[in-house]
Structure formats: structure tokens, C-alpha cells
Amino acid sequence: xxxxxxxxxxxxxxxxxxxxxxxxxxxxxxxxxxxxxSLALIYVLTSVLGANVSxxxxxxxxxxxxxxxxALIVSGIGMQIRWLYKPSDLKITAQFPLxxxxxFAANLVLxxxxxxxxxxxxxxxxLTVASAALxxxxxxxxxxxxxxxxxxPMVPFALSAVLSLPVMYMLSVLENRNIIKLAIFVVxxxxxxxLYNFVLTFLADYFIYKNVTDSGGVWEKVLSALASPxxxxxxxxxVILFEGLSAAAAAGIVVGASVLxxxxxxxxxxxxxxxxxxxxxxxxxxxFTRRSSVTDRGVFAAMxxxxxxxxxxxxxxxxxxxxxxxxxxVMVFFCDRLVSDxxxxxxxxxxxxxxxxxxxxxxxxxxxxxxxxxxxxxxxKFFITKLIPVPYRTQLLIKGLVNLIVSAGALVISVVxxxxxxxxxxxxxxxxxxxxxxxxxxxxLNGLNLNLANPSIRVRxxxxxxxxxxxxxxxxxxxxxxxxxxxxxxxPFFIAEWLAYLAAAAVALLYxxxxxxxxxxxxxxKYAAVEC
Numbered sequence: 001x002x003x004x005x006x007x008x009x010x011x012x013x014x015x016x017x018x019x020x021x022x023x024x025x026x027x028x029x030x031x032x033x034x035x036x037x038s039l040a041l042i043y044v045l046t047s048v049l050g051a052n053v054s055x056x057x058x059x060x061x062x063x064x065x066x067x068x069x070x071a072l073i074v075s076g077i078g079m080q081i082r083w084l085y086k087p088s089d090l091k092i093t094a095q096f097p098l099x100x101x102x103x104f105a106a107n108l109v110l111x112x113x114x115x116x117x118x119x120x121x122x123x124x125x126x127l128t129v130a131s132a133a134l135x136x137x138x139x140x141x142x143x144x145x146x147x148x149x150x151x152x153p154m155v156p157f158a159l160s161a162v163l164s165l166p167v168m169y170m171l172s173v174l175e176n177r178n179i180i181k182l183a184i185f186v187v188x189x190x191x192x193x194x195l196y197n198f199v200l201t202f203l204a205d206y207f208i209y210k211n212v213t214d215s216g217g218v219w220e221k222v223l224s225a226l227a228s229p230x231x232x233x234x235x236x237x238x239v240i241l242f243e244g245l246s247a248a249a250a251a252g253i254v255v256g257a258s259v260l261x262x263x264x265x266x267x268x269x270x271x272x273x274x275x276x277x278x279x280x281x282x283x284x285x286x287x288f289t290r291r292s293s294v295t296d297r298g299v300f301a302a303m304x305x306x307x308x309x310x311x312x313x314x315x316x317x318x319x320x321x322x323x324x325x326x327x328x329x330v331m332v333f334f335c336d337r338l339v340s341d342x343x344x345x346x347x348x349x350x351x352x353x354x355x356x357x358x359x360x361x362x363x364x365x366x367x368x369x370x371x372x373x374x375x376x377x378x379x380x381k382f383f384i385t386k387l388i389p390v391p392y393r394t395q396l397l398i399k400g401l402v403n404l405i406v407s408a409g410a411l412v413i414s415v416v417x418x419x420x421x422x423x424x425x426x427x428x429x430x431x432x433x434x435x436x437x438x439x440x441x442x443x444x445l446n447g448l449n450l451n452l453a454n455p456s457i458r459v460r461x462x463x464x465x466x467x468x469x470x471x472x473x474x475x476x477x478x479x480x481x482x483x484x485x486x487x488x489x490x491x492p493f494f495i496a497e498w499l500a501y502l503a504a505a506a507v508a509l510l511y512x513x514x515x516x517x518x519x520x521x522x523x524x525x526k527y528a529a530v531e532c
Contacts, residue, residue, distance in 0.1 A: 042129050072122075081171070299394075328413075441512040445512065445518075
């Protein structure tokens with residue numbers, strides 16, 4: 001059993017030899033920047049809360065502990081479902097000299113070890129930064145933080161053992177209902193974004209207006225509610241601050257509650273695991289089939305339908321491409337309001353046009369970054385694209401058009417939202433729509449050019465894509481959208497507004513035109529050079 005656990009840990013945490021170095025480097029850079037920005041935001045938020053709420057330092061720490069515990073619970077549920085009830089390698093591991101009970105126990109141990117790693121990676125840097133902002137970091141706090149990091153995964157592990165069963169049942173009900181799952185994802189994504197926007201708005205009000213009265217009361221209520229002794233995160237906070245006998249009692253409460261919940265979860269999970277394992281081993285492979293007929297369609301319609309269905313049926317693209325596109329109007333509204341308020345406070349009235357341009361261009365960049373995987377996502381089916389009697393450039397243009405139509409739909413709805421709410425005038429909205437559409441064309445063509453220059457045609461069982469190209473396209477797109485947006489905010493203060501509008505549209509046109517020229521004269525040759 002120990003050998004099995006070591007093997008699984010090596011597979012999940014070991015470095016894959018022969019991996020794409022460029023993808024690893026880019027992913028590492030993006031991860032480092034994301035971590036740095038997140039920790040900086042945590043430091044600022046903690047400083048503002050510590051100075052403006054009366055709940056005390058521990059209540060602020062408990063807020064972050066609770067968020068981390070929720071993240072660990074969600075991770076634990078996902079791991080339990082993937083490794084216990086829907087293992088992709090069951091046909092192989094069932095042949096190992098391990099009894100079903102040992103396999104069950106080994107997977108539970110793997111879940112706990114992974115949660116322990118996640119807890120340390122999340123809790124130690126976050127609470128170190130938060131304590132530094134509160135001015136309470138010291139050797140005693142560091143020691144308490146280490147003990148708390150050991151205790152942190154216990155409750156999430158126990159709760160995930162209980163909650164994974166109803167979640168698994170719900171997922172089985174939604175097994176082939178991708179539209180419903182996509183709708184749920186969009187709602188959750190929009191909810192998280194609204195919460196994130198609330199945090200940013202709170203900080204903006206403080207630093208710009210020195211006013212936290214409106215949202216400060218909400219924070220006070222949240223912190224007071226989390227300070228309940230029934231919240232086990234409160235007990236972990238007592239351990240971190242080493243509150244004498246109270247800390248020892250708190251640690252005992254966490255361990256005791258975890259043991260009881262874990263026992264209940266394991267008692268419920270074991271019979272379910274045995275039934276699921278037996279059914280998976282005894283039944284053949286199940287496939288989702290449907291009756292279909294041959295439809296006489298033109299080349300364009302057939303390939304367009306194929307591309308769109310491939311996006312909908314691939315989890316990564318359906319969620320992080322279509323999902324983001326559907327949620328964009330909601331996110332544009334909140335971002336536009338925040339950026340407009342900040343810009344008006346710093347530069348005065350009249351920044352709504354530039355703020356709207358900045359926000360919409362940024363979301364167009366995020367949506368269309370996935371065009372940088374248009375070629376790579378064919379995977380092992382790539383050879384078919386070389387056999388069908390359709391020019392390579394035409395195939396790529398259809399792929400790009402699918403991306404463009406999705407982003408254009410999000411663009412139109414977003415522009416209607418901001419003009420109907422009075423953020424911009426109808427004339428400004430027309431300029432934003434035109435510039436946004438041109439930028440989207442440029443982003444799509446740029447992504448196709450990147451993918452042609454660095455294709456990654458490999459078999460991917462998880463429906464993955466060329467992460468290096470998509471990541472690089474996101475960086476390029478966000479940089480360009482920030483440059484265009486900031487220029488659109490500042491230029492109207494120095495030149496006539498119509499000239500500023502013309503400049504924004506001209507930059508977008510030049511960007512799209514340059515990428516179209518590169519695409520038109522190099523796509524056919526580069527596509528032909530790609531090896532199957």
C-alpha cells in the first residue's frame with residue numbers, strides 16, 4: 001500500500017520529463033505574477049480592515065482561514081470523486097496486489113496528503129502576509145502558524161468525505177447535460193467576480209475617498225459572524241495566536257470534530273465505493289450515443305458546426321472559453337463602474353469612454369486568447385485536417401471565425417449594457433464596438449499565428465490545449481488592451497475627443513491588419529510544415 005501511495009504521489013507531484021519547457025517557463029512566470037499580485041492585495045485588504053474594523057486582529061485572520069478552509073473542502077470533494085468513485089486508472093490499479101479495502105484506504109490517505117500540501121502552500125504565505133500587515137508577526141506567531149497548517153486539512157478532509165457523495169450523485173444526474181453544467185459554471189463565475197469586485201470597490205473607496213462607512217458595516221458583520229465558536233476556523237485562529245489553554249482546547253476541538261466527521265464520512269463512503277468499484281469493473285465501457293443522419297451541407301457550414309461542437313463538448317473550452325464569454329457582460333458592468341469611479345476621482349469627469357474601452361478590450365483579449373489553441377486542440381485527429389479537400393488557410397479562417405463570433409456576441413451585449421446604463425453615449429458606444437471588434441480580429445489572428453509558429457499536436461486525454469500559446473496570447477492581449485484603454489482615458493484631456501476616438505480605432509485597425517497580412521502570406525506554408 002505504501003508503494004502505491006508513493007507511486008501516485010510521484011505521478012501527481014513529480015516533474016514530467018520531456019515536457020514543453022516554454023510552457024513551463026511561461027506558466028511559472030504567470031503563476032509568480034499572480035501570486036505576487038494576490039499577496040499584495042491581501043496585504044492591502046488586511047491593512048485597511050485592521051485599521052477600520054473593531055473586531056480585532058484575530059477576526060481578520062479568521063476571515064482568511066475560512067476562505068482557505070472552503071477552498072480545501074472544494075478541492076477535497078473533487079479529489080474524492082476523481083480518485084475513489086470515478087478513477088480513470090481503475091482497470092490498471094485493480095490488477096495490483098491490493099485488496100479493495102487497502103485501495104480505498106490508500107486513496108483516502110492520498111487525498112489527505114494532498115490537502116496537507118495545499119493547506120501549507122495556501123495558509124503559510126497568506127497568513128504570514130496578513131500578520132505582517134497587522135503588525136503581529138513574530139516567532140510565536142510563526143510557530144502557531146505551523147501547528148495550524150497541520151490542523152487545517154483535517155476538517156476539510158472530513159467534510160469532503162461526507163459531501164462528496166451528494167455532489168457525486170448530482171454530477172451523475174447532470175452527466176450528459178453540458179448546457180446545464182455550463183450555466184451553473186457561469187453563475188458561479190459571475191458570483192465570484194462580483195465578490196472580487198466588492199473587495200476592490202471597498203479598497204478603492206478607502207484610498208480615494210477615505211470612506212469605508214458604506215461597506216465597512218458589511219465587513220464588520222461578516223467578521224463578527226465568523227468569530228462564532230462554532231466556526232472551526234475560529235478555533236484554528238486561537239491556535240495560531242497561542243492563546244494559552246484556549247489554544248490547546250481549540251486544537252482538541254478541531255481534532256475531535258475532524259475524527260467524528262471523518263468516521264461518519266468513511267462509514268458512508270466505504271459501501272458506496274465498493275458498489276461503484278464493482279460496477280465499473282464488471283460493466284463494459286459506456287458511451288453516449290445518439291441517432292444521427294448524414295446531412296448534405298456545404299464545406300463552410302460543416303466545418304463551422306464541427307468547430308463549435310468541439311468547443312461545447314470539450315470541458316476546458318466550454319467552461320473557460322464559452323463560460324467566460326457568457327459571463328462577460330456581467331463582469332464588464334462591475335469593472336466599468338469601478339474603473340470609471342477611480343478614473344473620475346483621479347482625473348475628473350469624462351473618463352467613461354476610456355474606462356469602457358479598457359475593460360471591454362481586456363475581456364476581448366481573455367476570450368480570444370483561446371484562438372492560440374485552435375490548431376493544437378485537434379490533437380491526434382490533426383491528420384484528418386491534412387486529408388480533407390479544404391485549403392489549410394480556409395480551415396484556419398473558419399476556426400478563427402468561430403472564436404470571433406463568440407467574442408462578438410459578448411461584445412455587443414456588453415456595449416448595449418454600458419450604453420443603456422448611461423456609462424457612454426451612443427456615439428461612444430459605436431466607437432467602442434468598432435474598436436473592440438477590430439481588436440478581437442487582431443487577437444484571433446495573432447493567436448492563430450502563434451499556434452502556427454509553435455504547434456503542439458499531441459494526444460491529450462483531458463482535452464487540454466497548448467498552454468504556452470494561450471498564456472502568451474493572454475499576456476499580449478492584456479498588455480495591448482491596457483495600452484489602448486489607458487490612452488483612451490488620457491488622450492481626451494489633451495486633444496479633441498473625436499481625435500481620441502479615431503486614434504483608438506486606428507490602433508485596433510493597424511493591429512488587426514498587421515496580423516492579417518502575416519496570416520495570409522504565411523499560414524498555408526506553416527500549416528503544411530506541421531508534422532502529424
